[in-house]
Amino acid sequence: MTSQFPAETSATGAFVRQKYQFQGRFSRDGSTPFPAEAGRYRLYVSLACPWAHRAVIVRGLLGLEDTISMAVVDPVRDERGWALRDGPGHSSDGVCGFEFLSEAYLRTDPGYQGRYTVPCIWDTVTKQLVTNNYPDITLDFETQFVDFQGPGAPDLYPEALRPEIDALNAVIYTDVNDGVYKAGFAASQAPYEEAVTRLFARLDALEEHLSDRRYLVGGQLTEADIRLFTTLVRFDAVYVGHFKCNLRRLVDYPNLWGYARDLFQRPGFRETVNFDHIKRHYYMTHERLNPSGVVPLGPISDWDAPHDRARLP
Numbered sequence: 001m002t003s004q005f006p007a008e009t010s011a012t013g014a015f016v017r018q019k020y021q022f023q024g025r026f027s028r029d030g031s032t033p034f035p036a037e038a039g040r041y042r043l044y045v046s047l048a049c050p051w052a053h054r055a056v057i058v059r060g061l062l063g064l065e066d067t068i069s070m071a072v073v074d075p076v077r078d079e080r081g082w083a084l085r086d087g088p089g090h091s092s093d094g095v096c097g098f099e100f101l102s103e104a105y106l107r108t109d110p111g112y113q114g115r116y117t118v119p120c121i122w123d124t125v126t127k128q129l130v131t132n133n134y135p136d137i138t139l140d141f142e143t144q145f146v147d148f149q150g151p152g153a154p155d156l157y158p159e160a161l162r163p164e165i166d167a168l169n170a171v172i173y174t175d176v177n178d179g180v181y182k183a184g185f186a187a188s189q190a191p192y193e194e195a196v197t198r199l200f201a202r203l204d205a206l207e208e209h210l211s212d213r214r215y216l217v218g219g220q221l222t223e224a225d226i227r228l229f230t231t232l233v234r235f236d237a238v239y240v241g242h243f244k245c246n247l248r249r250l251v252d253y254p255n256l257w258g259y260a261r262d263l264f265q266r267p268g269f270r271e272t273v274n275f276d277h278i279k280r281h282y283y284m285t286h287e288r289l290n291p292s293g294v295v296p297l298g299p300i301s302d303w304d305a306p307h308d309r310a311r312l313p
């Protein structure tokens with residue numbers, strides 16, 4: 001029986017995220033097939049994509065730009081998948097010569113039938129994809145590429161804080177990072193309402209959590225902040241309208257909005273945020289949600305407004 005709902009949804013119309021196919025891990029000590037090395041691996045990202053955005057931020061904060069090269073795809077995707085071509089904020093793939101990201105997937109596995117997703121990392125030595133499993137990518141940059149990190153690189157995943165970071169990441173993933181997608185791609189009312197209700201309940205809790213501390217965990221910037229930031233920075237620009245997450249906007253949450261600006265305004269964040277790619281990707285790629293492809297002009301948000309969060313511990 002074919003479902004009345006689109007392919008990426010379940011029989012009840014709830015959005016179902018595909019499972020990752022390539023899960024290679026990097027290793028500092030060479031214990032995996034992909035040892036941490038300089039100049040060997042290439043990261044493919046879309047600046048529109050929140051999962052890829054994490055990797056872009058972490059790569060920059062850790063000073064890994066010269067160690068791991070990066071290619072930015074055209075934010076507008078058609079049925080052929082992500083493309084590498086010249087345009088504003090993106091360019092053709094000088095290193096591997098891929099015109100479409102699908103080439104990397106199909107060269108790795110000619111029988112590959114999943115979606116061609118970013119972020120993913122290509123190994124220029126063995127000529128295959130190492131991973132498209134975004135939760136591992138930043139953790140491996142933080143813990144396995146230590147010998148290549150720049151002087152004074154922050155420890156974004158400190159051992160003592162890992163249980164707390166992991167626990168928070170898990171609920172933020174389900175309710176917020178993936179929650180906006182579950183709301184946006186829901187093809188029926190009940191899964192949409194459930195996702196939106198959980199999303200805003202979690203945002204309300206995070207608003208409270210951030211009332212007396214500057215960062216999510218341990219009084220320092222960690223992986224948890226980066227994962228929340230990439231959803232918050234897209235919230236008013238695309239999730240409120242395009243994904244119907246409109247009970248409140250980010251700017252209606254004084255602490256979350258101040259927190260997001262605090263991160264945005266420090267080195268390593270602002271230069272990774274491309275609102276043009278973000279808006280054109282969502283509004284021009286998801287034809288089911290926005291058949292006209294018209295991109296809204298707003299919102300007008302002052303990301304440079306003072307945030308007054310330096311007073312917090």
Ligand SMILES: N[C@@H](CCC(=O)N[C@@H](CS)C(=O)NCC(=O)O)C(=O)O
Nearest residue numbers: 017018019049050051115116117118
């Ligand atoms: N790889 C993950 C997450 C990454 C992801 O969803 N990336 C999106 C962009 S935000 C993508 O590349 N989608 C390509 C497609 O669906 O064709 C997944 O399988 O869900």
